[in-house]
Amino acid sequence: MKPRSLTDNGERYPASIGCFDVWFAARCREAATAQTEASIEAAVEYVRPYVQAQWCLPSRLETITGIARKRWNELNRAHDRKMQAAGDGA
Numbered sequence: 612m613k614p615r616s617l618t619d620n621g622e623r624y625p626a627s628i629g630c631f632d633v634w635f636a637a638r639c640r641e642a643a644t645a646q647t648e649a650s651i652e653a654a655v656e657y658v659r660p661y662v663q664a665q666w667c668l669p670s671r672l673e674t675i676t677g678i679a680r681k682r683w684n685e686l687n688r689a690h691d692r693k694m695q696a697a698g699d700g701a
Contacts, residue, residue, distance in 0.1 A: 625660040635671060642679045648686065651679045 628634045635658065642654035655675050662672045 624664050625666060631661075631667060635667070635675075639675055639678050642675055643682055645679075645682055646686075648683060651682050651686075655679050 638654050638657050642651055645651040645654060655672075658667075658672055658675050661667045662669055
């Protein structure tokens with residue numbers, strides 16, 4: 612679920628966080644080590660509201676999306692190897 616808080620005027624903004632760089636690095640680690648596609652997507656989606664609110668540079672979303680894409684490819688290659696190995700053993 613995306614971190615959000617409601618302001619007095621009813622607008623939605625991301626929840627305030629302490630040190631963005633530390634928080635962002637943790638999200639990048641989550642994306643890079645995720646074991647499922649849903650976990651990868653969740654890491655990216657945590658960052659998106661901060662970019663949309665212009666609380667950080669758009670390059671942050673590009674960075675984590677690149678990390679997510681790399682991890683997604685790794686997971687798919689591992690799955691393909693597993694399926695190929697299962698097919699060879701039959």
